Amino acid sequence: MWPAVRFAERRVVNDKTLNGAARAADDLRRQVRDFLAAHPVSAEPLGFLRARFDAGLAWVHYPPGLGGQGLSRDLQPAVDSAFTAAGAPTNHPERSGIGLGMAAPTILAYGRHDQQKRWLRPLWTGEEIWCQLFSEPGAGSDLAGLATRAVRDSSGERWVVNGQKVWTSVAHLARWALLVARTDPDLPKHQGLTYFACDMTAPGVEVRPLRQLTGEAEFNEVFLTDVVIPDSDRIGAVGEGWKVATATLMNERVAIGGGALPREGGMIGSAARTWRQRPEQRTPGLHDRLLRLWADAEVARLAGVRLRQQLAAGRPGPEGSGAKLVFARLNQEISEFEVELAGPDGLRYDDWTMRRPEGANFYGRGPGYRFLRARGNSIEGGTSEILRNIIAERVLGLPPEIRVDKDVPWKDLPR
Amino acid sequence: MSEPRGLEDAVPDLLYGEAETELRSAVRALLEDRCGWPDVLARTETPETYDAGLWRALAADLGCAGLLIPESQGGAGASYREAAVVAEEAGRAVAPVPYLGSAVVATAALLAAEGAGRAGNEELLAGLADGTVTAALAVPFAAMPGARPEPTVRLGASPVQAEPGDGYWLSGTVTGLTDALPADVLLIPVDAVPYGLYAVRAAEPGVSLVPVVSLDMTRQLADLTLDEVPARRIASGEAAQRAVAAALTAGAAVLAAEQLGLAERCLEITVAYLKERRQFGRPVGSFQALKHRLADLWVGVTQARAAARYAAACLATDDPDVAVAVALAKAACSDIAVRAAEECVQLHGGIGFTWEHPAHLYLKRAKSSATGFGPPDRHRASLAQLVNLPGA
Numbered sequence: 001m002w003p004a005v006r007f008a009e010r011r012v013v014n015d016k017t018l019n020g021a022a023r024a025a026d027d028l029r030r031q032v033r034d035f036l037a038a039h040p041v042s043a044e045p046l047g048f049l050r051a052r053f054d055a056g057l058a059w060v061h062y063p064p065g066l067g068g069q070g071l072s073r074d075l076q077p078a079v080d081s082a083f084t085a086a087g088a089p090t091n092h093p094e095r096s097g098i099g100l101g102m103a104a105p106t107i108l109a110y111g112r113h114d115q116q117k118r119w120l121r122p123l124w125t126g127e128e129i130w131c132q133l134f135s136e137p138g139a140g141s142d143l144a145g146l147a148t149r150a151v152r153d154s155s156g157e158r159w160v161v162n163g164q165k166v167w168t169s170v171a172h173l174a175r176w177a178l179l180v181a182r183t184d185p186d187l188p189k190h191q192g193l194t195y196f197a198c199d200m201t202a203p204g205v206e207v208r209p210l211r212q213l214t215g216e217a218e219f220n221e222v223f224l225t226d227v228v229i230p231d232s233d234r235i236g237a238v239g240e241g242w243k244v245a246t247a248t249l250m251n252e253r254v255a256i257g258g259g260a261l262p263r264e265g266g267m268i269g270s271a272a273r274t275w276r277q278r279p280e281q282r283t284p285g286l287h288d289r290l291l292r293l294w295a296d297a298e299v300a301r302l303a304g305v306r307l308r309q310q311l312a313a314g315r316p317g318p319e320g321s322g323a324k325l326v327f328a329r330l331n332q333e334i335s336e337f338e339v340e341l342a343g344p345d346g347l348r349y350d351d352w353t354m355r356r357p358e359g360a361n362f363y364g365r366g367p368g369y370r371f372l373r374a375r376g377n378s379i380e381g382g383t384s385e386i387l388r389n390i391i392a393e394r395v396l397g398l399p400p401e402i403r404v405d406k407d408v409p410w411k412d413l414p415r
Numbered sequence: 416m417s418e419p420r421g422l423e424d425a426v427p428d429l430l431y432g433e434a435e436t437e438l439r440s441a442v443r444a445l446l447e448d449r450c451g452w453p454d455v456l457a458r459t460e461t462p463e464t465y466d467a468g469l470w471r472a473l474a475a476d477l478g479c480a481g482l483l484i485p486e487s488q489g490g491a492g493a494s495y496r497e498a499a500v501v502a503e504e505a506g507r508a509v510a511p512v513p514y515l516g517s518a519v520v521a522t523a524a525l526l527a528a529e530g531a532g533r534a535g536n537e538e539l540l541a542g543l544a545d546g547t548v549t550a551a552l553a554v555p556f557a558a559m560p561g562a563r564p565e566p567t568v569r570l571g572a573s574p575v576q577a578e579p580g581d582g583y584w585l586s587g588t589v590t591g592l593t594d595a596l597p598a599d600v601l602l603i604p605v606d607a608v609p610y611g612l613y614a615v616r617a618a619e620p621g622v623s624l625v626p627v628v629s630l631d632m633t634r635q636l637a638d639l640t641l642d643e644v645p646a647r648r649i650a651s652g653e654a655a656q657r658a659v660a661a662a663l664t665a666g667a668a669v670l671a672a673e674q675l676g677l678a679e680r681c682l683e684i685t686v687a688y689l690k691e692r693r694q695f696g697r698p699v700g701s702f703q704a705l706k707h708r709l710a711d712l713w714v715g716v717t718q719a720r721a722a723a724r725y726a727a728a729c730l731a732t733d734d735p736d737v738a739v740a741v742a743l744a745k746a747a748c749s750d751i752a753v754r755a756a757e758e759c760v761q762l763h764g765g766i767g768f769t770w771e772h773p774a775h776l777y778l779k780r781a782k783s784s785a786t787g788f789g790p791p792d793r794h795r796a797s798l799a800q801l802v803n804l805p806g807a
Contacts, residue, residue, distance in 0.1 A: 135765070137766075139694075140694065140765050141694050141695075141764065142694035142695045145695070145696075166765065167765060211769065212768055212769055212770055213760075213768055213769065213770060213774070213775035215770070283792060283793065283796065284796070284806060284807075285792035285793075285795065285796060286792060332757075336753075336782075339782060339786075340785070340786065340790055340792075343557055343786065343790075344555050344556070344557040344590070344591045344786070346630070346786055347556060347557065347627075347629060347630055347631070347636055347783050347786055348591075348627055348628060348629060348630065348636070349628050349629055349630045349632075350628065351628065352459075352628065352632070368630040371782065372775070372778070372779075375757065375760050375761070375767075375768060375778070376768050378761060379764060379767075379768055380765075383761075383764065384761075385702075385704060385705070388704070401695075401702070403695065403696075404695070404696045404697055405695055405696030405697075408696065413696050414693060414696065414697075415693055
């Protein structure tokens with residue numbers, strides 16, 4: 001009797017929610033139809049996108065007046081597919097990853113209303129690209145130790161910034177940057193930081209490509225020399241920089257976490273295809289390794305599915321911390337294996353030329369490139385070493401490493 | 416199949432003797448002076464990826480090209496023990512010189528091929544010994560000792576033979592050769608009837624050596640095409656097969672030593688970095704997790720050293736255990752080199768991922784040389800027959 005009652009309760013709740021969600025989706029689809037009647041898809045793209053934003057059909061979970069309608073994020077796919085089916089101009093989200101995934105949520109959570117009004121629409125339409133100025137040569141894993149300095153001038157209305165940032169994607173294309181700088185060196189490292197939006201076209205901002213071991217430069221160094229930032233571009237309170245930066249980084253980790261893949265959809269697919277096409281390269285030793293990697297990759301894929309189910313059910317667990325660790329290890333093991341499987345071909349490379357691609361290209365290039373690029377998976381976005389610390393200390397609750405720098409004024413830290 | 420190796424007395428000297436240590440110092444001094452990593456890196460993007468001047472200095476001035484050649488034939492009359500030490504230093508510096516290909520592999524082939532065309536061989540050996548001639552064996556870098564190269568080169572013969580061994584011509588292709596670009600002479604195995612080893616001048620009009628965009632540009636590969644190129648037969652039949660086998664075996668053993676030197680250098684620079692780099696208010700090397708990893712790496716290097724020394728010693732004395740020794744060394748040293756280079760990148764953090772840091776030079780050399788003269792798992796597989804551990 002007890003299980004039957006509980007099942008019945010659950011069914012009632014689900015029906016109600018489903019009906020509500022279906023009605024909301026229908027309403028949005030009607031809004032899209034009405035919008036398209038007034039704005040033909042053949043119109044000039046920028047005007048179309050701005051109008052879509054102003055109509056609250058950009059990201060429906062954002063507040064009204066800022067591109068949304070304060071609805072559930074789950075309703076966005078209904079809107080997006082309606083526009084796609086109509087052949088509408090796209091805001092090219094693939095080009096605005098940092099803006100959409102990191103800057104926008106940060107501005108929404110910590111920005112003033114006037115800042116949201118100013119930045120969010122051109123961010124969403126893609127008119128303005130955003131980049132991230134966080135890491136420094138001396139502040140990688142220990143980001144809070146960063147040294148880029150922002151000094152407030154006597155009027156109090158401007159900050160003068162000096163320093164060097166590194167590992168910045170799309171810096172050369174960006175109009176704005178999310179900048180974390182040290183505003184009070186006398187406080188312990190986490191407390192003396194402030195968050196700004198930095199105009200990348202301001203005098204004193206110099207971008208240089210950062211060439212990587214694969215030959216090209218996905219990232220940049222950014223040198224800031226006496227860059228003037230108006231106080232009105234500060235995001236959050238003075239000294240609140242770490243809190244705001246943490247929010248940005250939380251969004252970055254979610255973004256890297258990745259999307260759904262079919263079986264053999266990732267790197268293992270490339271190795272499997274090569275195996276099937278090159279019987280002459282097979283050995284018993286390689287076979288055993290391939291099967292082991294295939295099994296590991298499929299298990300990882302299922303774990304990713306489970307993680308997304310947890311998030312969708314509103315029940316996020318700590319398993320996400322493990323996902324990037326596994327992703328990095330598998331990418332490296334599979335790409336190492338692929339070079340060996342390729343035999344003599346694995347000794348070749350496609351192209352060492354220095355250029356500035358939009359991002360990593362795991363599937364369009366050869367095994368040598370994949371092998372080299374995968375070495376970065378355990379470093380970028382949080383090293384595997386740091387991730388293990390986080391799991392050990394925050395998930396498992398093991399006693400933390402003794403922190404020698406926690407309460408020391410930043411200026412007194414040995415660097 | 417070898418008898419079980421028993422008492423330690425039966426194991427040759429695995430230490431570095433005085434001559435080897437002095438040779439190491441001389442080579443290291445030369446390479447530290449003329450083979451700094453920024454120059455090595457810059458050279459990978461020039462048309463001359465092999466450093467001819469450095470090679471001359473190493474081969475001729477220091478006499479390293481003649482180490483394996485008997486004194487009676489113009490060489491130093493040393494052994495594989497000394498050759499291995501030179502290779503360790505070359506690996507440590509990722510030196511862009513054809514030491515392995517010319518002073519070891521091609522030389523080993525010639526030395527084993529005493530027989531047909533003796534006069535021509537003497538002249539060639541003398542040129543190799545004094546460093547005035549560079550040679551390369553025309554096999555894919557990935558060729559495994561004991562494996563028979565693909566029959567990709569055709570043999571023709573004209574009826575006129577001025578000298579024994581003369582009057583042949585060769586056509587065909589061999590791809591993925593290492594240390595071939597700087598060669599004056601190419602030694603070409605031909606799987607005809609009979610099997611033969613031929614010498615061809617690289618400057619002949621019908622010879623085309625096309626540089627390959629390689630994973631390891633410090634040891635750039637080349638694809639060879641021959642179009643009716645006049646060739647001199649060096650050896651035929653079983654003698655030729657033995658010569659090629661000896662060359663590949665020597666190549667695998669000395670490459671293992673090179674990988675050892677590279678692994679050791681990776682460990683060295685990583686330790687130095689972790690002592691200096693500070694994050695969280697302390698040297699990164701003070702974190703126990705990293706200390707353990709470097710300790711494990713050091714243990715791996717010391718183990719691999721024993722294997723490399725054993726292979727060199729067995730080759731030096733023509734020990735019956737040489738096949739096992741070489742398989743062990745190539746497998747162990749390939750694995751530790753790749754592991755050390757990967758740890759070097761990782762433990763340097765972001766900077767290890769950049770072009771303007773030497774870590775990627777080591778990584779690319781390590782990963783490529785792992786395939787060179789047979790990858791680890793094929794060498795381990797060869798042990799199956801050698802030590803009576805058959806597969807399923």
